[in-house]
Amino acid sequence: MPMLHYITSPSLTRFAVGTSFIALAFFTTACDKFEYSPYQTDNSNRPDNLNTKNINELLSSEMESDDTVRFIFTGDSQRFYDELEDLVNKANSLPKIDFLVLAGDISDFGLLQEFIWVNEELEQLNFPYMAVVGNHDLTANGSVIYTSMFGQKNFSFTYKKHKFIFHDTNSREYNFNGSVPNIPWLGAQLRDTSAKWFIGVSHVPPFDFDFDKNLENAYKDQWAADSSFILSLHGHLHAYGDAYIYDDHVRYITTKAVGQKEFMLFELVNGKISKKMIAY
Amino acid sequence: MKRIVCLSILSFVLNDLQAQTLRRNTSYGIQYAGSVGFLSGGLYKHNAKDKLSIGLIYGFTPKNVGGPLGSLSLKVRYNPFHIKVYRNLSVEPLQVGFFLAQNFGKNIDFKWGGNYPKGYYWWGSSFRQHAFFSTQISLALPKGYFSKAALYLEANTNDLYIYSYFSNRNTISLYDIFFLGIGTRFYLREKPITKKTYHRCYDTLD
Numbered sequence: 001m002p003m004l005h006y007i008t009s010p011s012l013t014r015f016a017v018g019t020s021f022i023a024l025a026f027f028t029t030a031c032d033k034f035e036y037s038p039y040q041t042d043n044s045n046r047p048d049n050l051n052t053k054n055i056n057e058l059l060s061s062e063m064e065s066d067d068t069v070r071f072i073f074t075g076d077s078q079r080f081y082d083e084l085e086d087l088v089n090k091a092n093s094l095p096k097i098d099f100l101v102l103a104g105d106i107s108d109f110g111l112l113q114e115f116i117w118v119n120e121e122l123e124q125l126n127f128p129y130m131a132v133v134g135n136h137d138l139t140a141n142g143s144v145i146y147t148s149m150f151g152q153k154n155f156s157f158t159y160k161k162h163k164f165i166f167h168d169t170n171s172r173e174y175n176f177n178g179s180v181p182n183i184p185w186l187g188a189q190l191r192d193t194s195a196k197w198f199i200g201v202s203h204v205p206p207f208d209f210d211f212d213k214n215l216e217n218a219y220k221d222q223w224a225a226d227s228s229f230i231l232s233l234h235g236h237l238h239a240y241g242d243a244y245i246y247d248d249h250v251r252y253i254t255t256k257a258v259g260q261k262e263f264m265l266f267e268l269v270n271g272k273i274s275k276k277m278i279a280y
Numbered sequence: 281m282k283r284i285v286c287l288s289i290l291s292f293v294l295n296d297l298q299a300q301t302l303r304r305n306t307s308y309g310i311q312y313a314g315s316v317g318f319l320s321g322g323l324y325k326h327n328a329k330d331k332l333s334i335g336l337i338y339g340f341t342p343k344n345v346g347g348p349l350g351s352l353s354l355k356v357r358y359n360p361f362h363i364k365v366y367r368n369l370s371v372e373p374l375q376v377g378f379f380l381a382q383n384f385g386k387n388i389d390f391k392w393g394g395n396y397p398k399g400y401y402w403w404g405s406s407f408r409q410h411a412f413f414s415t416q417i418s419l420a421l422p423k424g425y426f427s428k429a430a431l432y433l434e435a436n437t438n439d440l441y442i443y444s445y446f447s448n449r450n451t452i453s454l455y456d457i458f459f460l461g462i463g464t465r466f467y468l469r470e471k472p473i474t475k476k477t478y479h480r481c482y483d484t485l486d
Contacts, residue, residue, distance in 0.1 A: 034313035035459030037339075038408060038438055039383055040346030079444050081451040109403060109440050112346070117444075117452065139401065141387045175395040 038111050041144045045116055051151040051166075054128035058099050058159060069160050069268040070096055072278075075103030075203070075235025076257035077118050078136055083259050083280075084121040090280035092126050094265065098159070099127050103235030103255055104134025104170075104203030106150075110142025115149055130157075132166040134203040134235060135210060138173040154182055156189050162268055163195035169202040169234075171212035183218050190226050197271040198229040205234035205254055207245055224248035230271055240277070283338055284321045307428075307467040309335065314461015315410060315436050316351045316381055317341050324355075324465065333357045337379070348385065355379035357414075368420040375414045375432070382407055403440060412436035416465075428467035435460055 032044045072091050077084050091100060102122070107114035115137075122129050133153045137146050147153065153168040169181045181202065190198060204210045206219050223229045227249065234254045240262070241254040251273070256262050265276045288308075307330075309322040317339020326333035335355045341347030357377035364370050383406045392405050416432030437445075441457035 033458075033460045034462075035315045036313055036318045036341040036346055037315055037349045037351065037383065038440065039349055039385055039388055040341060042346040079447060081444070081448040085451050108444075111440065113441065114444070117456070121451065140405070141385065143387065172395055175393065 035113075038113065039141050040112055041141045041148065043112065046112065046145075046149055047119060048148055049151050050119065050149060051130050051155060054099070054130055055155075055157045057128045059157065061098075062159060067160055067269060069162050069266070070098050071266050072097060072100040072263050073103070073233055073253075073255055073266055073275075074100065074258055074263040075255045076105040076134065076238055076259075077102060077122075078105045078108035078134075078257070079114070080257065080259035081117055081121060083261055084118065085124075086261065086280045087258055087263060088121055088124050090278065091263070092124070094278075097127050097265075100125060100129040101164070101201055101233065102129060102131040103201065103233060104132045105136045105235060105257075106131050106134065106146070107137050107142060110137060110139035110145070112141070112145050115142075115145055119149070130164075130166060130201075132201050132203055132235075133168050133170065135170040135173050138170055154185050156192075158192070158195045160268075161196040162271075163189065163192055163198050164201055165189045165198060166201045169204040169206070169211055171204065171215070172210040176212045176214070178212065178214060180212065181215060181219060183215060183222065186219075187222055190222070190229065196228060197268070198226065199268075200229070200232040202232075202234055204236045205232070205245075205252060207252075208236060210236070220246050220248070220250070223250045228271070231273060242275075284340075287323070287338065288321065303468045304470050305330075307333075307465045309337070309463055309465045311337070311339070311434075311461050311463030313459070314412075314434050314463065315438065315459055316353050316379070316461070317349070318345050318347070320351070320463075322355065329362065330467070331359055333359070349388070350384040351381045352384075353379045353381035353410075359416075368422070370418045370420070372416045372418060372430070375416065375434075377412055379410045379412065379436070380407070381410060381438075403443075409439045410436045411438075411442075418465075421469075425469060426466045427469035428465075430465040430467070431462075432465070433460065433462050 074087060091097060106118050131150055133146050156163055156165045165186065167181055167186060171180045174180045200223065206216050223232060224246065229250060232250055232252045234252065237254045238257040238260065239254060240256050243252060244250065245252045255264060262277055262279045265278050267274045305326050307324045307326065309324060311320045316337055318341040320337050320339030322335040322337035324333045324335035337353045337355055339351045341349040355377065357375050359372055359375040361373050362370055363373065388406045390406055392401055412434050414432045414434035416430045418428055418430035420428050435458040437457045445452045445457045
């Protein structure tokens with residue numbers, strides 16, 4: 001059998017180029033480990049419209065016979081993957097939970113990979129979850145990633161006559177431009193006649209220095225003016241808090257971060273709030 | 281893309297101008313993925329046996345695959361083992377190194393904006409430090425413009441992923457934080473300065 005002699009350079013170059021292109025074509029379709037940039041907004045692993053899908057899942061399971069809304073409230077999952085796994089295990093051991101609310105700062109650095117890692121933990125829940133946008137989620141390309149992966153930054157749904165209004169209050173990320181939070185949009189949500197009670201969910205509480213000071217009064221006054229608005233839920237502070245902050249009927253509650261290993265379990269029955277702290 | 285073309289043309293012109301000095305120990309690289317762009321191109325200088333090399337790489341990621349993003353990186357690679365397998369085919373089983381990447385993009389701020397108090401976010405907004413290891417096969421080319429062509433597969437991670445890994449030893453594995461790239465390197469053949477080179481040099485200057 002004749003030995004293959006020294007291959008000439010043009011064919012070798014062609015071989016090298018050819019091989020690399022075949023490998024490239026193979027890997028692009030077969031493997032999700034090829035990263036274009038830590039800042040990329042998309043890859044083959046990224047789920048889309050999680051909030052919308054999860055809300056649909058929740059609403060399709062709604063039963064007339066049970067008027068109690070049971071949900072877990074936590075926040076700031078940023079870089080707390082180990083603790084998040086513990087949280088999911090604990091949450092799954094509790095009976096009759098309808099959904100989980102995550103009060104923003106899903107990610108720490110606004111990177112796609114972080115959003116994916118967090119979702120990989122939370123999708124293990126036996127029930128749906130909804131996540132509002134946090135200030136860390138708006139760094140780098142986080143805004144684009146959140147919008148694609150979770151959906152609109154301001155959204156709402158009504159479950160057992162309780163309307164949950166998720167909205168963006170991360171004013172500092174927009175350089176306090178006067179449009180965040182979106183006061184007119186929030187007002188419109190309150191005019192919904194299909195709901196009996198209203199609950200606000202956002203990351204930065206109105207009394208924090210990252211909230212637009214020029215909008216603080218308009219924001220809290222709008223909630224206070226509506227007696228069916230009963231509860232305002234927030235994250236950001238990495239501290240538990242439960243108080244009537246302003247001289248009105250609205251109760252403001254802030255949650256610990258996922259890393260602090262304690263979440264809240266809420267039960268709402270006809271606008272009545274009861275809550276329990278649960279360690280994990 | 282324009283930048284890659286310009287850089288390449290510039291380096292080719294320079295190579296003609298100072299054929300012997302600049303062509304020595306030089307290689308060009310094209311890479312797919314590897315966290316510096318969907319596609320990237322680089323110019324490398326290395327020592328005699330390519331044991332140590334340093335390269336300047338520009339990469340871009342188009343909009344439809346998660347961009348638009350750009351990056352400019354400086355890459356240092358140590359390549360200690362060269363194993364000749366068969367005639368002109370060699371295997372270089374392991375390279376290690378690092379690259380420093382400045383990222384560009386519409387939402388990637390060069391520095392944190394004035395809307396934040398000092399130290400509000402502690403990590404760099406657009407500058408990433410990566411560590412990598414890779415493996416490559418190379419072919420010595422008997423004649424032509426290039427003396428050697430190499431094909432490598434590389435795995436890298438960055439400062440923020442490493443930081444995430446260390447505080448989450450149960451849920452985040454090393455496999456989770458390393459991401460791949462595949463690329464080729466073409467090593468320029470050293471050539472003595474010929475009359476033709478001088479003519480081409482003058483043509484370029486005209």
